[in-house]
Amino acid sequence: MMRPATLPWFIRHELALAWRDWMSMMTAGKPGRGMIVAVSLIILAGFLHLLAYGLVGEFANVGSNPGKTVLVVVTGCALLSWSLMLSQAMESVTRAFYARADLDLILSSPASSRRVFALRIGAIAISTVLLAVLVTGPVINVLALNGGVRWLSAYGVVIAMGATAAALAVALTVAMFRLIGPQRTRLIAQIVAAIVGAFFVIGVQAAAILMYGSISRITFFNSDFAASIAPETDSMIWLPARAALGDQAALAATVLISLALLFMAIAVFSGRFGEHATAAAGIAEARVRQKRMSGFRTISARRALRHKEWTLLRRDPWLVSQTLMQIFYLLPPALLLWRNFGSDTGTLTILAPVTVMAAGQLSGGLAWLAVSGEDAPDLVRTAPISPRAVIVAKIEAVLGAIAMVMAPLLIAIGFASPRVALVTALGIAASASSATAIQLWFRAQARRNQFRRRQTSSRVATFAEAFSSISWAATAGMLAAGSSFAIGGASFALIVLFLTWTISPSRSEE
């Protein structure tokens, strides 16, 4: 029997909660799905290993005494992953501050809150590492299979990266709390987390495009320029890369330094965590005044609904940051367009799939907000407007927003190649309509602020949305390149949609 309020007791409590939360997320809260989830995860793991084999299998025999270029490529790839880990850790730290859940109970109990928050920072590090291991695990396993067990030391590097990401995330968030206060930290931290996640990825891609005309990030890391500005091979900066390549001394140093940083962050910040959590609990949502330019207008119900959706979207900086992050990823193809403008229409073909994919993903998010994330469903359902008209208005709002975002890029492509622009426009229409339709078929009433967890409500909808966007993107790409295989891509997309519709809850309700 464990003694209450001790560290092992808290660990057991946190582990039990984390397990239940994870299971609930994986099974969408439906009991009896454990076996399906387990089988699905095994199939997914197999698929990811096959994918990793195709991508990195040939690089497994990179020597254990690598040159500068290898070190740059490995370090660059690690930094790309680390920026995503930092983003995820910042998001978790912000949630730990503001999600009330059991904080009131903990803070009002005689248990040491410092101990609890030390544990929570540790939990954030562990969850960051676990996610990173899930993503990088297949790559590391394939490299170990082909190149020897030395590659398994890359797991140590992933752990070190997770620990440093958690430590830095805690330090950054606490610093924001002290600098700008609890009122603003919530929003700013979430936006910073999103930008951190995308900035490095997009920055390296943009550099590759501007310098070499390639959209591949590896091109930049592999370049003479990157090698010329990188430090010499004996620099400490290559410790993580050397560790990943199997250097045991470098691995020990990397892990020790990162764990020291994490423990330092826990020792310094766990006490303040409680203070800041209390401060976060004491804030009320800021009162924002809106300037009013005109009086009431006489408008139709459909127009009122469209206008409301656009206003709500415009006024939610966090949602804007989340949804526009997908548009942020359009920056590299836009740069590619600008660089190749008027010179080589062949390279434009790469823009079609990227743009179509982004439109599909963006539509899925917007459609969820408009259809499922309705904060006053009773009001809309008791209004004298037919359910069909409500849905039509919401679809118009989503597709209108997509059109506004995509139009400038389409016009620019149109000047360079009207044919590619037409193909891209058709692809955007198909991809956006498909994503919106999937959200309609799988709609489940939720609060708007649950947007972050929208994927957990239906795994089928999430995968269907992704597969349909990828299929339409492939179709657009092949069509832009003049390939007749485009018919296959479009057929696959339609099959995905049909199968999704047949198993959707809305059909079974009919």
Added chain:
Amino acid sequence: MSVYGHFGEMCCTMNEQPVAALEIKSLAKKFDRPAVDGLDLNVRAGEFYCLLGPNGAGKTTTLRMVAGLLRPDAGQISIFGIDALLDPVEAKRVTAWVSDEPMIYDKLTPFEYLEFVAGLWSIDGAEAEIRARDLIGWLGLEPHAHERCGGFSKGMRQKVALAGALVHDPKLIILDEPLTGLDAGSARIVKDVLLQRVRNGMTVIMTTHILEVAERMAERIGVIDRGRLIANGTLDELRQRAGRDGNTLEEIFLELVAEQDQAA
């Protein structure tokens, strides 16, 4: 007080029966067990009607079916003579719904929220604006009329929701526990606004667990238990029905429910 005279267009000539604000016949809805079980109910135009019942009695389910939020398994619902199941859009045009948990948009101001509601009911903009300004004044929301609702207290949110329900000037307003969680001042304002609307001819149907409110405000009271209407009438009629003259509504209510429990 007879309030039929307030509704010229809804009422009748001397020889005709007045059109009921709400007429429910044999209404039924089953979830895992019957929630509403063959309910019959008639609410007159222009009256303040309170629906009482223990938790899980079927009050909210009944009113959600009337508001068009739930589809009944069986039965008929007529709102001012309009068949709400055959022509829901027309029925909704004259009806408003306010739930115990005010659902409004955090990123809209009360003024913008009212403009949105006016748009949903296709009300003339100029007319809706006059009504919105009046409602915002009556409900004491003037200082916050152009602030986003995100930081509002429960009471303020409930007032905004009530203003939204009244801005399209419904003939029938249905309120499900509208006073839950309101402070005394806010509750008083909400009650005053509702009574004033009834004086102007509006029909109010309200559920509440605060029996003193029903006792003071309602012209007629219905008691529902296990999905059926077990008593219906004025306070005096309910006293007679319970066989206890001079008792409070609380005592009558408990007596009626206990009687029903014994019978079951």
